[in-house]
Amino acid sequence: MPYKKVIFFVAPLMVLALLLPLSAPAQESANCLACHSSMKGRIKAVSGNLIELNIDSEKFQASVHSSLACTDCHIKFSDNPHTSPNAPVPQEVLAISAKISKKYPIDPVAAAACVQCHDEIYKKVLESVHGKNITQKHQTDGALCLDCHGSPHYIVPIGNPAALMGRKHQVETCGKCHGNKALNEKYKMEENVMDSFEESFHGRKLALGHTKVPVCASCHGAHDVKSMDDPTSPVFGNNRLQTCGKCHKGANEKFIPAITHKLPGPIPYYTEKALIFLVLGVFTFIISHVLLEAFSDIRDAIFRKGGHE
């Protein structure tokens, strides 16, 4: 066949190939998933860390990342995965992976790879109180992408009720650390955050299915979350005028202390005790009176017919 005629067949096919950019990575994922979707359990790496082997193929296909190829994030595994994971890694990813390698000893590159798409957000996180705890204080506790959003293989859109950072699950997701006594003590964080939120009108309405009440990030910020002692935090001092004002029009200095995670002070505490005392006292009187009166009426009806006035 003459060379010139071949081009007429090949050129349209090449154009078609450009129209289907998703098919290639999907094909590549299928190669990995062929084994990893049926493998169960974990193996111990040389370093002693446990590696989860299983990928739930169906959940992965339903996730927002289903169109990505495995090697888009597991960059080092591009060629022959299990013997020499040494494919070249972009400089930007490598720089982050070096900072977070203590938190993710198995594949820090994969944990850093989020930056390739979520560039701005990832940089915010690294500058946040969560990120700095890892990059500057060299701890493993600070939250990065996976701690809040769960496994990147199964991330669903934020509006999905199953989303870990969606309205339904956000509070319990943050509570994994902020409701953890050891962590609260280690970092001298406010201990009562979970209980006080649950008790608050915000928490109660959330439990009842209110669609506008705030959850954690609504007030504290999300990826760029700051320490409560940081003057740029949205919940620091009078910054709350603006933060509370997002929902409560006209929020003023006397209103903003209304929501706090601190334990109740002595005045509400002892007032509540006094009120409970009053409530129990009244209950004792009315319930005993009602019951005794009913019994005496029955007694009169049976034993003292016509005896009453």
Add this chain to the structure above:
Amino acid sequence: MSQSSTTTAREIPKEIERFNVTFRIQHIIMFTTFLLLSFTGWGLKYAYAPGGVSSWWIRVWGGPETAGIIHRVAGVTMLLDFVWHVIYLFYLFGTKRMTINLKTTVIPLPKDVFDVIKNYLYFFGLSKEKARFAKYSYAQKFDYWAVFWGMFIIGFSGFSLAFPMLVSHIIPQFATSWIWQLLSIMHSDEALLAIVFILFWHFYNEHLKPENFPMSWLWITGKISTDTLKHHHPIEYEMLFPDANKNKD
């Protein structure tokens, strides 16, 4: 009746008016808003009730947003009803349509304490006589003043929680760190007290008691039969019909 009959025993009517139409309307507004407030508030107070039952209950009331609006509207209506009642009382006293008489007043008196003791002794079989009441028994006085207590504690705290920006202007600076928590505790705890109080005290005394079951129709007619009056409020009966009593005994 003719003039000549005034010297002899006055004719005793079958029934007399106990509550005029203003009081009756005030009562109807009071219990309607009370029920609405209780139903919607209960779901919020016990938001974490097992099985998501509160979430279901609040959906019955149109969801959290709508239930919140119902609660606020009912609350404001109840407060206005209370204000109307107080103004009306001032009007009645100001125009001498109502005067303070120990036998007709709803103001608690030492006699009420003795009446309670007397009745408890009767319940236990230690006394053969029940307390004799004037126009308002201690149970009724308790019922009445409980609403006043509720209006000040629950009403004020509820108003503050519903309109915090408005109320914040009268809150002193030193109180801001604890007042909001205090207000929500007051509102929630005293609301529970009010609901249980109505459920036991008012419902038993005015609905479940064999003599009243299923209810005393007074709330709608405003009338009490003189028989009932004689039986339950003998002191008032004797005051109203002093001669009748003599004739009968």
